[in-house]
Amino acid sequence: MIAMTNPPRLIAWELTAGCNLNCVHCRGASTSSVPEGELTTEEAKHFIDEVAELGKPILILSGGEPLTRSDVFEIARYGTDAGLRVVLATNGTLLTPEIVEKLKEAGVQRLSISIDGATAETHDNFRGMPSAFERTLAGIEVLKKADFPFQINATVSKRNLEEIPKTFELAKELGAVAYHVFFLVPTGRGEESDEVSPADYERILHWFYDMQKESEIQLKATCAPHYFRIMRQRAKKEGIEISVKTHGYEAMTKGCLGGTGFCFVSSVGEVYPCGYLPVLAGNIREQPFKDIWENSEVFRKLRNPEELKGKCGICEYKNVCAGCRARAYAATGDYLEEEPYCIYRPGKK
Numbered sequence: 001m002i003a004m005t006n007p008p009r010l011i012a013w014e015l016t017a018g019c020n021l022n023c024v025h026c027r028g029a030s031t032s033s034v035p036e037g038e039l040t041t042e043e044a045k046h047f048i049d050e051v052a053e054l055g056k057p058i059l060i061l062s063g064g065e066p067l068t069r070s071d072v073f074e075i076a077r078y079g080t081d082a083g084l085r086v087v088l089a090t091n092g093t094l095l096t097p098e099i100v101e102k103l104k105e106a107g108v109q110r111l112s113i114s115i116d117g118a119t120a121e122t123h124d125n126f127r128g129m130p131s132a133f134e135r136t137l138a139g140i141e142v143l144k145k146a147d148f149p150f151q152i153n154a155t156v157s158k159r160n161l162e163e164i165p166k167t168f169e170l171a172k173e174l175g176a177v178a179y180h181v182f183f184l185v186p187t188g189r190g191e192e193s194d195e196v197s198p199a200d201y202e203r204i205l206h207w208f209y210d211m212q213k214e215s216e217i218q219l220k221a222t223c224a225p226h227y228f229r230i231m232r233q234r235a236k237k238e239g240i241e242i243s244v245k246t247h248g249y250e251a252m253t254k255g256c257l258g259g260t261g262f263c264f265v266s267s268v269g270e271v272y273p274c275g276y277l278p279v280l281a282g283n284i285r286e287q288p289f290k291d292i293w294e295n296s297e298v299f300r301k302l303r304n305p306e307e308l309k310g311k312c313g314i315c316e317y318k319n320v321c322a323g324c325r326a327r328a329y330a331a332t333g334d335y336l337e338e339e340p341y342c343i344y345r346p347g348k349k
């Protein structure tokens, strides 16, 4: 019998690798110079057709900075008309009332805005632009006036670790519908020396668990698969059954969705498990997306927890966590190796 492959639930799409900022951690090492060979508008629409034939995932228009691409509204409209839930990830510095109106007209459902510090100093240093914080807050004001839902994305690194709880407070004050923390992955301009220690990682995820229990807005930890272990360890200690009611969306999902429910498509059509793991699954210019999603070697391997090596391979949480494959790759060159930033020793409960 041939096993059915579920369609992706979420696709992040680097519409352009160009960007108006120059962030220290950028996975795409994006700059103002746009590399050649970006998918054309027609190629972008063809890709949307292929995706919509396979399923109806959330399509994240990302970058680079997606608002630097002039056909972004046309592409968003096309995705909306194809029945996809289209969202857009931006640094927020380019938002104007006109742009927000066009995003609305294109059917974009939500924006994510990156805020990596609770003060202008931290955020601007992170983002490589002196007035980035001010401009992003101004962008958020525009969104609020237009009643456009937005979430805040904050990336945790050594540079802002102690300010992370304050970025959560800021997200709530600003009226965000959700707060997603990303944990730095050392790829592109992201440096391993900026990653928080495994102990700090553990500490911040425990804080996150506490916040999630009491938060009115949705919280999500991205690129922190061990959160799903911590959630189970804590719930067990507290004698709580994990459900959507007690733990929100996180109760229904698992650590890393790369290759199982999620994939990343680059500005030139390359398909990867996520934007942080440079192991190519295929290129939509050369192969149908369905074929890449269903048959590529890297996706097939990532769908099988038995392929995991080291302590991840013997861990009782491997089905809900599976470690960050991009961090394993950055540390060892083998994406199936154990997650280097997890303090847990399997079997210790």
Ligand code: HEM
Pocket (backbone or CB within 6 Å): 010, 012, 027, 058, 060, 062, 087, 088, 089, 110, 111, 112, 151, 222, 223, 224, 255, 256, 257, 258, 262, 264, 273, 274, 275, 276
């Ligand atoms: C609504 C439910 C959402 C879910 C379940 C979700 C889930 C995810 C997942 C699983 C990843 C991949 C990270 C990994 O490999 O573990 C991810 C990454 C990402 N998400 Fe979300 N997300 C959601 C909403 C959004 C929204 C609304 C936006 C933007 C408006 C957004 C922006 C992003 C971006 C930009 C990435 C990074 C992609 C990359 O560069 O690889 N997400 N999200």
Ligand SMILES: C[C@H]1O[C@@H](n2cnc3c(N)ncnc32)[C@H](O)[C@@H]1O
Pocket (backbone or CB within 6 Å): 025, 026, 027, 028, 089, 113, 114, 115, 153, 154, 155, 182, 183, 184, 185, 186, 187, 188, 190, 223, 276
């Ligand atoms: C979509 C989100 O991804 C974040 N982002 C960009 N580069 C990295 C990286 N190397 N590691 C983790 N997150 C990153 C952005 O800051 C944005 O908030």
Ligand code: SF4
Pocket (backbone or CB within 6 Å): 019, 020, 021, 022, 023, 025, 026, 027, 028, 029, 030, 031, 063, 064, 065, 091, 127
């Ligand atoms: S992280 Fe986003 S805003 Fe920053 S340089 Fe990269 S693409 Fe631009």
